Amino acid sequence: MKPLRVLAGIVIFLGAVVGGAIALSTVLSMVASDASQPTAEPGVEPESEAIQLLHPDFTLTLAELRQLISTAPEEAQAAILARPQYFLELMKQALGLPADYLVLVDKQNRLSADYLPRDLVQLNEYSDQILLNRSDLSLRRVLMPDLLAMIEASAQEEVSLLVSSTYRSYDYQAGLFRRNVERFGEDQARTFSAEPGASQHQLGTVLDFGDITPAFAETDAGRWMRENAHLFGFSLSYPPDLEDLTGYVWEPWHFRWLTRLGTELEREFFNGIQQHFLEFYHAAEPRLREALKRETTE
Numbered sequence: 001m002k003p004l005r006v007l008a009g010i011v012i013f014l015g016a017v018v019g020g021a022i023a024l025s026t027v028l029s030m031v032a033s034d035a036s037q038p039t040a041e042p043g044v045e046p047e048s049e050a051i052q053l054l055h056p057d058f059t060l061t062l063a064e065l066r067q068l069i070s071t072a073p074e075e076a077q078a079a080i081l082a083r084p085q086y087f088l089e090l091m092k093q094a095l096g097l098p099a100d101y102l103v104l105v106d107k108q109n110r111l112s113a114d115y116l117p118r119d120l121v122q123l124n125e126y127s128d129q130i131l132l133n134r135s136d137l138s139l140r141r142v143l144m145p146d147l148l149a150m151i152e153a154s155a156q157e158e159v160s161l162l163v164s165s166t167y168r169s170y171d172y173q174a175g176l177f178r179r180n181v182e183r184f185g186e187d188q189a190r191t192f193s194a195e196p197g198a199s200q201h202q203l204g205t206v207l208d209f210g211d212i213t214p215a216f217a218e219t220d221a222g223r224w225m226r227e228n229a230h231l232f233g234f235s236l237s238y239p240p241d242l243e244d245l246t247g248y249v250w251e252p253w254h255f256r257w258l259t260r261l262g263t264e265l266e267r268e269f270f271n272g273i274q275q276h277f278l279e280f281y282h283a284a285e286p287r288l289r290e291a292l293k294r295e296t297t298e
């Protein structure tokens, strides 16, 4: 080896050592300055605590989140723990929605007789855009953009969605339940008909499509809804084989608007099962709200 080459080799070696040392000292000084950095503003968490928190807007540690979700189905717990920050980001947005969008309404959790959605609108106003089975249908105005977008998307695939039942008042539901009991007997009536206050239809965010029979599932509209409704914020309330969970037999025609955020949460973390999602939200919402840092809600 020629001396010149040896010299060049030494220079390169020394350069690498010096470069490495500079890089190391830079890292060390960053670590040191981070560690010694005082809390900049009041309300900002010290670095050491922030590392343990799962989301910057919640005062929740991993242990606290585990506790919070401990009553959810195991599959849901695993999905949440796999992406806790994404979960909390969506939950933060959900906490900002009006409470009745995601309220749990079932046989155990009823709406009061005087609960009345404020923004009901007659669907006759939209009769040039929506196929209506009767003339006295109404829904909350807030979901109309999603409903119209869904109907337009289905029409583009030559599927027509017939709207057959929508908002029902507490009193109307009382009469309907009474007639179903008279006709089918109480035990059978309870498998498909809700007592007053226990019907999601009182929310004004629920629709029945088509002929309101199990045969709807095998129609083009039934299939299209099963695959696409969630994209517009609509969720199948009573899926097949979940009567023990929901209290109702499969109702392929009955969809509740949960907002697109709601159907995203339902699908990403609760396997698309509305009852699991809403039961969890019902139980966890007060604790989540408590854990939401105040400055982010104001």
Ligand SMILES: [Zn+2]
Pocket (backbone or CB within 6 Å): 165, 201, 206, 207, 208, 253, 254, 255
């Ligand atoms: Zn229904």
